[in-house]
Ligand code: HDD
Ligand code: HEM
């Protein structure tokens with residue numbers, strides 16, 4: 001492998017690992033907040049216990065999310081110094097403001113965890129809200145840098161120099177709102193479905209109607225409702241994201257859809273693999289006219305095909321599969337939430353059939369996969385550019401060689417941290433079962449929020 | 454003051470704040486490991502009580518520092534990014550092990566010891582690597598050749614100056630953290646722990662001073678330019694040593710109030726902070742105008758003026774927003790007697 005390829009793989013691996021914890025870091029606070037509010041409203045101790053247990057899980061993911069994020073932030077400069085030089089001149093604001101978001105998250109997270117028993121319930125909720133806000137803001141801001149990479153604004157290049165720099169124009173680049181919105185709603189959706197995974201699994205493992213069963217049932221319903229709402233928002237907003245591609249990065253949309261010839265009434269290809277030789281999507285299902293409609297809200301919208309662009313500017317063709325996988329996950333999750341809603345609220349059945357429960361168990365991992373597909377699609381689909389039509393990835397990369405060892409070291413550490421994280425979580429929740437917490441909550445003297453136990 | 458000078462001053466302020474917080478952070482992790490078997494002294498508890506709520510905040514500072522470099526001096530970020538690939542990656546790897554295992558050790562109680570050892574040891578190595586950035590910026594180990602630059606690792610790791618810096622960083626980390634933990638123990642009314650940390654501070658203080666002299670001596674041979682610049686401000690260096698002596702004295706004098714202990718740790722903390730502030734002022738001033746000697750200066754690396762203004766505005770706004778948060782945080786964890794003097798029952802947590 002040449003060094004650029006290793007650099008790309010290394011950075012992609014870092015991000016692919018960070019995003020798991022980061023997404024939970026954005027999504028889980030919303031669920032904890034929901035549980036805290038439900039507790040204040042219903043005074044049902046189960047919700048307080050949920051908040052407490054999820055906070056514990058959140059603290060562990062923070063323990064991995066923060067260092068991997070730190071790696072990501074520093075690695076940007078280490079591996080892509082050319083990129084960060086441009087970002088430093090033009091697009092430093094989101095990074096800078098993100099620091100404040102990190103501070104808010106870190107300060108109030110510590111307050112929520114270590115001072116919970118010394119502050120009033122409302123202060124606790126305020127702290128938690130600030131934690132959720134800090135996580136949300138950091139996701140929005142970092143995504144803004146990604147949006148800028150796709151739709152760069154706020155400068156001109158003249159003889160290789162950056163001129164007319166306007167940092168706020170770069171900050172409010174065209175795809176900021178849509179992209180950031182997409183990342184936020186998918187993170188909330190994923191956070192909710194991860195709770196659904198655990199709750200559904202635990203329900204399958206406990207006796208129907210027992211205390212523990214009821215506890216998890218409440219968690220499952222709350223997470224399916226929240227996850228369902230956000231999965232619909234994801235689709236609506238994802239549609240807008242695709243329309244932005246149509247407008248601002250047409251070759252990415254063309255590659256995502258495997259479209260070679262520019263045409264009106266373009267068909268939508270679902271599934272299959274893009275074949276370079278025959279310039280078509282093999283083994284896919286074609287829906288006539290649908291792509292034109294999706295891209296521009298009318299059937300006669302002209303959609304640009306790959307052949308309109310020089311081949312060296314084509315993104316890799318496999319992003320078609322990634323795109324399909326992401327959208328597929330979205331559609332599946334919407335369907336599952338709908339079924340759950342109809343079953344429980346309209347048909348008023350008190351329990352879900354077993355196969356449906358197993359499908360609920362699958363929702364969390366599926367959502368996380370959707371996040372991974374989406375990001376690899378978005379970042380790889382931008383190739384060969386690191387900043388669209390301004391800076392190529394090759395020009396941005398470090399000139400250092402022998403990156404292979406570093407790649408292996410980092411990959412090894414990610415595996416170690418990932419495995420340890422799972423072991424530690426399992427260990428903790430086995431030692432402190434829901435039943436323990438329920439019993440503890442009934443004996444008033446032991447403070448539920450006593451810092452660590 | 455020119456914009457570039459303002460920017461480097463802000464950056465230097467960040468470096469100093471981070472240096473103090475990081476020594477506290479890594480040092481506390483280390484002491485928590487050292488005293489883990491001596492449950493009677495509570496020294497480990499004190500370290501953890503400080504560490505648990507603060508490590509995230511401290512970590513955010515290092516990110517803030519990196520961001521400050523590339524938003525204010527993008528060209529320096531290019532050079533530093535290129536030459537620091539290996540040392541930077543080492544720091545990142547250790548840092549990730551350190552933070553993650555610190556959190557794990559708080560959660561998996563039965564395995565606390567092993568996990569604390571991993572985080573404590575990786576933590577104490579980090580300051581040594583972090584400070585290596587300084588000798589690297591002195592230029593002797595960087596090979597500049599038409600547009601590209603390269604770090605000569607072999608030369609770096611055979612240089613006495615580099616080892617003097619590493620020794621200085623580790624000794625200072627242990628010194629400052631034991632001093633601050635002594636103060637924290639006193640505020641927490643843990644007199645056993647206080648005596649332990651006061652003793653550590655008394656041992657580490659002279660060692661760190663010796664290391665500082667070693668840094669100066671080796672600097673004279675290896676980076677003469679910065680040594681000469683520093684000697685221009687010799688009197689401030691002498692003042693710095695005086696602060697050190699007062700700080701030491703403050704640990705030996707009898708305590709005010711009627712506690713059965715010796716020393717006024719709060720005064721010592723203030724004096725030693727002033728000592729480091731004075732010394733790093735001299736070092737920082739001597740470093741100017743170079744960021745990486747001799748190719749990258751603060752003027753040549755400075756960002757676009759529009760961007761600088763925007764970033765600077767966010768500093769002010771951000772500071773105003775965060776300040777109350779920091780005060781609240783401080784009052785809950787550094788002042789609140791209920792937190793500091795936790796009951797025995799919760800000591801294990
Ligand atoms: C579970 C996660 C998930 C799900 C179900 C979806 N997405 Fe997505 N998508 C993401 C998670 C994601 C993401 C990981 O958050 C991305 C990566 C980059 C970004 O901005 O968001 C993304 C990017 C992304 C992009 C590219 C933006 C860019 O390249 O800048 C488009 C066009 C869509 N999405 C469209 C959709 C559509 C039409 C969906 C239909 C339901 C959909 N996404 C579901
Ligand atoms: C968190 C989820 C993310 C994942 C999983 C991810 C994944 C990837 C992958 C796989 C690559 C290599 C692409 C290739 O060369 O084929 C890459 C490159 C890159 N990504 Fe992302 N990315 C993520 C988020 C971001 C964000 C938020 C930013 C903006 C700051 C970003 C900036 C970059 C840069 C600068 C590169 C390197 C240059 C390039 O290859 O274009 N990434 N990412």
Ligand code: HEM
Nearest residue numbers: 021022025026062065066069070072073102135139512513
């Ligand atoms: C869109 C994808 C991303 C999302 C949603 C995201 C979100 C988060 C969140 C919520 C945290 C807090 C820790 C946690 O809860 O686990 C975090 C930490 C962090 N992230 Fe990411 N992140 C993303 C991509 C990136 C990228 C590309 C970078 C690098 C430039 C980055 C840099 C960081 C840093 C430095 C931290 C640690 C902050 C600290 O020290 O407190 N993140 N991220």
